[in-house]
Amino acid sequence: MSLAPRAVLVHRTTEYEELVARHGTHGQAAFFLSSRGRDIEEVAERHRRTRRALAEVAAAVPLTWRQSRVERSDLDRFLFAPEDVVVVVGHDGLVANVAKYLTGQPVVGVDADPGRNPGVLVRHRPADARRLLPASLSTSTGTTELTMVEAVADDTQRLLALNEIYVGAAGHQTARYRLGLDDGRGAAEAQASSGVLVGTGTGATGWVRSVWQERGGGGAVGDVRLPAPTEGRLVWFVREAWPSPTTGTSLVAGELEGGNRLTLDVESERLVAFGDGMESDAVELTWGQRVRLGVCAQRLHLVG
Incomplete structure (x- = not known):
């Protein structure tokens, strides 16, 4: 059966529940907001x-x-x-x-x-x-099947996301790693940056789009095209790559589709990978580990 x-x-x-939990009562939360020129009624409604x-x-x-x-x-x-x-x-x-x-x-x-x-x-x-x-x-x-992105570490840790996956330092430190593409297009490059962002067409309305726009809508990064939400294609960007005698900036953006994967070999004591802003549920990576990012075979089935 x-x-x-x-x-x-x-x-x-809700924001109201968080305020009351922080201040103890509705009255205390209302006083806190009113002392800063805000009305709790807007949040309560x-x-x-x-x-x-x-x-x-x-x-x-x-x-x-x-x-x-x-x-x-x-x-x-x-x-x-x-x-x-x-x-x-x-x-x-x-x-x-x-x-x-x-x-x-x-x-x-x-x-x-x-x-x-x-x-x-x-x-x-x-x-x-x-x-x-x-x-x-x-x-x-009718359902819409939305493309997702996945990150798979060499110790079998796996992370999925609907919008984007970020790989970088947990705080504001510089992330150090070796970046490459596993399709044989050139050698891997040692980099120091603020991290790497790999996003889907759904994520192309948020964080990914902001990075893309900052770079001239793709023109400054090799005509990278943002994908549609149902398209089996991803885009990736390196954030603030830093040039030095030992680190380069030639691989800063691109597209991934099919079985193509972006690979990162960690050269920092600790990096994290998290998806869709859920930092509390991150994959931790240590020096020498490899993580591969690409299109996930699994999709989100959205009704209507």
């Missing part, structure tokens, strides 16, 4: 909208389904099952945060605060959940 589907509602602690959206989505889960909730900070400890339908109630970035923990489960993105989010990944309103949840199990329901 197969298990009933489970709706997993993913949400994030966003909190109420988010909670109403979460409650509306929870009420829309079919009675024959199971239901669970998971907060963003607990994602790395939550076990998703094959029969899950993942409902992200929040902002676009929360979809990216959960993507790395999934293995093909359908994802429904619900915008908890319309007007403040671009709505690229959270495309639906809470009222749509009643229709979308049952439909998400049908093969005829």
Whole structure:
């Protein structure tokens, strides 16, 4: 007998909840903000909208389904099952945060605060959940398969991301490594930089795009083209490469597709790789290790 589907509602602690947790009470938080010319009511109203959206989505889960909730900070400890339908109630970035923990489960993105989010990944309103949840199990329901990026270390550590993966120093120190492409195009280059960014078409609306624009929209980096979210192609950029007698700057940007991989041989005491801003769930790398980055075979299945 197969298990009933489970709706997993993913949400994030609101700014209001964080303020009250930090200051102890609503009144103390209100005083803190008012002393700085801010009104807590604006933050409290966003909190109420988010909670109403979460409650509306929870009420829309079919009675024959199971239901669970998971907060963003607990994602790395939550076990998703094959029969899950993942409902992200929040902002676009929360979809990216959960993507790395999934293995093909359908994802429904619900915008908890319309007007403040671009709505690229959270495309639906809470009222749509009643229709979308049952439909998400049908093969005829339209889904968008979004390309993901992966980093695989030589000790089998593996990291996935929907937007981008950053490899660099944990703080503001210089990252030292040897950068190369495993397709045989030239020798690896020793570099000292602020780190390396490898991004997808979904990430091309955020951090990756900002780096690309700073470099003249691709013209200064060999006509690098930003990919579409569903395209099986990545772009990579070296941030602030530093030239010296022992380090170069000839490999600073490029594209990856198919089985092509960017390789980094670590020459620092400690580097980290993390995806989509989740620094708390990073892969740690030490001197002499190698990490390879490229297109991930797994994709995010976004409903609608």
